[in-house]
Amino acid sequence: MAERTLVLIKPDAVRRGLVGEVISRLERKGLTIDAMTLRTMDVALADQHYAEHVERDFYPPLRDFMTGGPLVSLIVAGDEAITVVRTLIGATDGRKAQPGSIRGDLSLSNRENLVHASDSPDSAKREIALWFPELAE
């Protein structure tokens, strides 16, 4: 059965005109888009989405970046979609991510790293409920 994961195409990717590039890579892999919305995240949603990071030193600039412009939120589905999408995205720091991955090919930053994707089944469930409450299971 297809697994679902939550993907955010972050404000840097929208600003740089890379939304199509990111979606194309997901689709060419064989994953499907179950839901997609363009919206600007508010601080309350950022604090919930990044609940595990709110006390970290890097959180205030991360929050400002993530709430600073529109982003695209998606539910992406497919066989082992959570792991497959994380592999396609690459390591958090774009300077260290493998060439061939989205961040490895297109990002030079640890913060402005183009894409977020759920890192576990529990995160996917929590994040889908946060971004698409009407589609939560």
Ligand code: CMP
């Ligand atoms: P993401 O996959 O959305 O999960 C947490 C985000 O925090 C991460 O991508 C980066 O955008 C950001 N991040 C993680 N570690 C750091 C760091 N050391 N410095 C700046 N930003 C970070």
